[in-house]
Amino acid sequence: MSTMTIDKSGPTRKVKYGSMSRDRTWALRWSYFFLTLFAIFSLTPPFYMLITSLKGSAEISAATNPWWVHQPTLENYIQLLTSNQFLRFFWNSAWVSIIVVTVTMLISVPAAFALARMKFWGSATLATGVFLTYLIPDSLLFIPLFKMFAVFGDLTGIQLVNRWYVLLFIYPTLTVPFCTWIMIGYFASIPKELDEAAIIDGASWFQTLTRIFIPVALPGLIAATIFAFTVSWAQFLYPLVFTTSTDQLVLPVGIITTLIKGDVFNWGQIMTGALLGAAPPLIIYAFLMDYYIAGLTAGATKG
Amino acid sequence: MADVSLRKVVKRYDEVEAVRGIDLDIADHEFVVLVGPSGCGKSTTLRMIAGLEDISDGDIMIGGDVVNDVPPKDRDIAMVFQNYALYPHMTVAENMSFGLRLKNYPKAEIKSRVTEAARMLDITDLIDRKPKQLSGGQRQRVAMGRAIVRNPKVFLFDEPLSNLDAKLRVQMRIEIKKVHQKVRTTTVYVTHDQVEAMTLADRVVVMNHGRIEQIGTPNELYHKPATKFVASFIGSPAMNFVPCRLEDAAGKLNVRLTDRLAFTLPPARAARYQALSRTDKLLLGIRPEHVMEARPHAEPGVEPFDAMLDVTEPMGMETLVYFTLEGSQVCGRVSPNAGAQDGSPLRLAVDLNNMHLLNEVTGAVL
Numbered sequence: 206m207s208t209m210t211i212d213k214s215g216p217t218r219k220v221k222y223g224s225m226s227r228d229r230t231w232a233l234r235w236s237y238f239f240l241t242l243f244a245i246f247s248l249t250p251p252f253y254m255l256i257t258s259l260k261g262s263a264e265i266s267a268a269t270n271p272w273w274v275h276q277p278t279l280e281n282y283i284q285l286l287t288s289n290q291f292l293r294f295f296w297n298s299a300w301v302s303i304i305v306v307t308v309t310m311l312i313s314v315p316a317a318f319a320l321a322r323m324k325f326w327g328s329a330t331l332a333t334g335v336f337l338t339y340l341i342p343d344s345l346l347f348i349p350l351f352k353m354f355a356v357f358g359d360l361t362g363i364q365l366v367n368r369w370y371v372l373l374f375i376y377p378t379l380t381v382p383f384c385t386w387i388m389i390g391y392f393a394s395i396p397k398e399l400d401e402a403a404i405i406d407g408a409s410w411f412q413t414l415t416r417i418f419i420p421v422a423l424p425g426l427i428a429a430t431i432f433a434f435t436v437s438w439a440q441f442l443y444p445l446v447f448t449t450s451t452d453q454l455v456l457p458v459g460i461i462t463t464l465i466k467g468d469v470f471n472w473g474q475i476m477t478g479a480l481l482g483a484a485p486p487l488i489i490y491a492f493l494m495d496y497y498i499a500g501l502t503a504g505a506t507k508g
Numbered sequence: 509m510a511d512v513s514l515r516k517v518v519k520r521y522d523e524v525e526a527v528r529g530i531d532l533d534i535a536d537h538e539f540v541v542l543v544g545p546s547g548c549g550k551s552t553t554l555r556m557i558a559g560l561e562d563i564s565d566g567d568i569m570i571g572g573d574v575v576n577d578v579p580p581k582d583r584d585i586a587m588v589f590q591n592y593a594l595y596p597h598m599t600v601a602e603n604m605s606f607g608l609r610l611k612n613y614p615k616a617e618i619k620s621r622v623t624e625a626a627r628m629l630d631i632t633d634l635i636d637r638k639p640k641q642l643s644g645g646q647r648q649r650v651a652m653g654r655a656i657v658r659n660p661k662v663f664l665f666d667e668p669l670s671n672l673d674a675k676l677r678v679q680m681r682i683e684i685k686k687v688h689q690k691v692r693t694t695t696v697y698v699t700h701d702q703v704e705a706m707t708l709a710d711r712v713v714v715m716n717h718g719r720i721e722q723i724g725t726p727n728e729l730y731h732k733p734a735t736k737f738v739a740s741f742i743g744s745p746a747m748n749f750v751p752c753r754l755e756d757a758a759g760k761l762n763v764r765l766t767d768r769l770a771f772t773l774p775p776a777r778a779a780r781y782q783a784l785s786r787t788d789k790l791l792l793g794i795r796p797e798h799v800m801e802a803r804p805h806a807e808p809g810v811e812p813f814d815a816m817l818d819v820t821e822p823m824g825m826e827t828l829v830y831f832t833l834e835g836s837q838v839c840g841r842v843s844p845n846a847g848a849q850d851g852s853p854l855r856l857a858v859d860l861n862n863m864h865l866l867n868e869v870t871g872a873v874l
Binding site for chain 1: 558559560579580581585586587589590591592593594595596597606607610611654658
């Protein structure tokens with residue numbers, strides 16, 4: 206038998222007191238470093254837009270410091286906000302977005318509920334299929350879609366191309382699949398017993414949806430609403446293709462087509478228009494931010 | 509109020525039979541507990557009564573009407589779920605009144621029913637709170653309140669106490685019993701906890717592998733189990749089983765456990781087991797409380813023997829002793845003053861008046 210030596214001295218590594226908080230301090234430093242970097246990166250363009258929008262056209266073309274305004278003026282804002290054309294774009298955008306959001310919600314919330322809860326033959330496949338349609342890029346879809354509306358116009362005599370309301374048919378192809386997918390996720394996170402309790406309490410499927418699921422999944426609903434609004438507000442390719450007359454244009458296309466004349470760029474007004482165009486989503490985000498974050502991070506529905 | 513009947517009820521999921529032809533009659537006002545290990549089909553049975561699961565075969569009747577194809581909302585039942593399933597965006601009062609509001613009851617009626625139920629469950633102060641602001645026990649009370657205000661024909665409970673800590677579980681158990689004594693609604697209660705089953709039930713239904721093993725009052729199940737499964741499932745610590753065989757000895761009947769250990773059966777037992785084969789492999793089933801310390805003047809049928817204790821567990825009012833017989837661990841309950849110590853011998857006695865004899869192969873109690 207060999208003799209065993211027992212080391213009674215214990216671990217030799219020195220215990221580092223406070224190492225946890227030191228780790229944390231460094232983690233925070235790096236976080237702040239990258240957050241600052243990211244903030245600068247993403248806020249520089251809007252800042253540049255703001256600066257430029259406050260300059261007169263003379264100052265823009267002059268070789269002064271582009272990051273500073275020497276003679277601030279609201280001239281661009283006044284011109285745009287008093288221009289019927291710009292207001293027309295704004296209203297077109299607003300109408301399209303509001304109607305698209307409403308239509309999207311009216312379709313995707315019941316669809317998501319049906320796919321998530323009313324188990325029927327093929328519901329799982331259908332749910333995946335809904336999402337797959339979202340993955341097809343609009344740059345592939347716009348040509349066949351255009352053709353479809355043109356043929357539809359030839360056959361029925363109902364002309365939809367170059368009418369702002371044609372967008373009401375097109376945008377939901379982008380918003381409905383994604384919103385349905387988001388809502389399926391939310392509804393799936395609601396415990397099964399909750400709808401069983403509602404059913405036993407005497408609720409119909411429709412009442413279960415309206416009185417239990419929609420209120421409980423409100424954060425998700427708001428996230429989906431914001432998404433749908435942002436998509437329809439910022440959509441560029443489809444309106445560029447489908448609408449051409451100036452009175453039918455929405456804001457993003459309108460700014461580009463009317464404020465760039467040949468190779469003359471009206472920078473001051475372009476920046477002002479873009480800034481004003483970014484305002485509505487910004488305001489909506491600000492109001493619904495708390496809900497939006499709650500919606501993105503958690504189902505948070507445990508009864 | 510109504511009686512509930514199940515006739516040859518079967519539930520199949522694709523290839524698997526979760527419930528295999530159950531017959532059960534539950535009388536009006538009765539409190540019946542379905543108990544069994546997980547996967548025994550008890551919850552499925554309850555959900556079929558509720559209408560949350562379709563039945564594959566057979567009939568379910570509530571109040572004499574076949575309800576096989578009646579949707580849950582028209583069955584006039586109320587259910588309490590394990591995870592409470594309270595509507596998180598509604599207050600306690602709104603949760604409780606949801607069903608009544610859907611049925612367009614008059615406001616005054618709703619208010620009086622909610623107030624009455626809240627008073628009964630002692631949650632009057634919580635009526636305006638949201639479920640998030642309640643403790644587990646309070647949530648379960650609200651869930652019960654939601655069932656009570658509906659005044660349904662049948663209450664269904666699906667493991668309602670499993671999410672509560674041990675102390676609260678005992679308290680809520682009493683609460684549920686009190687409520688049943690007041691409202692007297694026919695109740696079907698599912699649990700995996702045999703103590704809950706024994707304490708709450710008028711009758712207990714023990715289920716295993718999708719079948720009913722035995723139906724009976726708690727005392728019947730405890731003292732006259734029909735199968736080894738019931739005998740071992742009901743009671744804590746569980747019944748001891750020791751392999752044995754019968755042998756004739758000088759005109760008496762012995763049950764032989766080991767080469768050196770055999771007990772003479774009391775006359776009543778001997779008469780009962782006389783006809784059994786002497787070669788069958790049998791099990792002696794004996795509950796821990798019938799294995800106790802030997803006393804000087806033993807009653808008839810109480811046979812002394814010596815045991816080498818492996819482990820003792822002092823419980824305060826009694827001490828549990830564990831020893832090994834023929835490879836089977838046996839548990840006995842002795843007085844704390846009996847001098848039981850780990851690893852030391854103790855003279856014990858077995859009360860054969862309360863013994864059971866089981867067929868080792870079929871598990872049937874003979």
